[in-house]
Amino acid sequence: MHTMIYVNLPVADVARSRAFFSDLGYTFNEAFSDDNAVSLILGENIVAMLLRRDYFDTFHPASTADATTTKECIVCLDADSRDGVDALVDRAIAAGATAGDTEDHGFMYGRSYSDLDGHSWQIMWMDPTAAAGAEPTQGAAQG
Structure with a gap:
């Protein structure tokens, strides 16, 4: 039914998140990365979009969970x-x-x-x- 999965996660600092996941050996799709987001390639058809928190907030009306206190x-x-x-x-x-x-x-x-x-x-x-x-x-x- 589905051919890809995109997980969208809010992050405080896109550059810091990019550096962290680069240290783990991951790569990024630069066509979908900018100052607002980084497209983290997790597998052939698996992508995590790491979105700056204020940008992430524009996609939905509900408040965004703080993952350090709420899973x-x-x-x-x-x-x-x-x-x-x-x-x-x-x-x-x-x-x-x-x-x-x-x-x-x-x-x-x-x-x-x-x-x-x-x-x-x-x-x-x-x-x-x-x-x-x-x-x-x-x-x-x-x-």
Whole structure:
């Protein structure tokens, strides 16, 4: 049904956010980046638009959550291995992020961090072979 996802997040300082995510190894689509926003490429069809807070506020009538005090969402992204999870989250923490939780279910492993604006990012890896026979864990979505 959908071919791309754009997550829009408010940030205090576009240049600071660009530097932070550059330190993590991400790139940007410059055609959609300026002083108001930076287009963070998360994957082939996954983009986070990091919008200066006052610019973000022009898109909707409701007040914008302060992600340092109120969680508005958790952005969950996959990694290709457990080591990949650790490498990315460790780089985020070294670049100024706040460490979050770690979950290890054997077949599924994840760690999280809060970026410089308090947005929650969870990086996870799942072994699809082992996951096929796994029992659902508490809090897991069941279909």
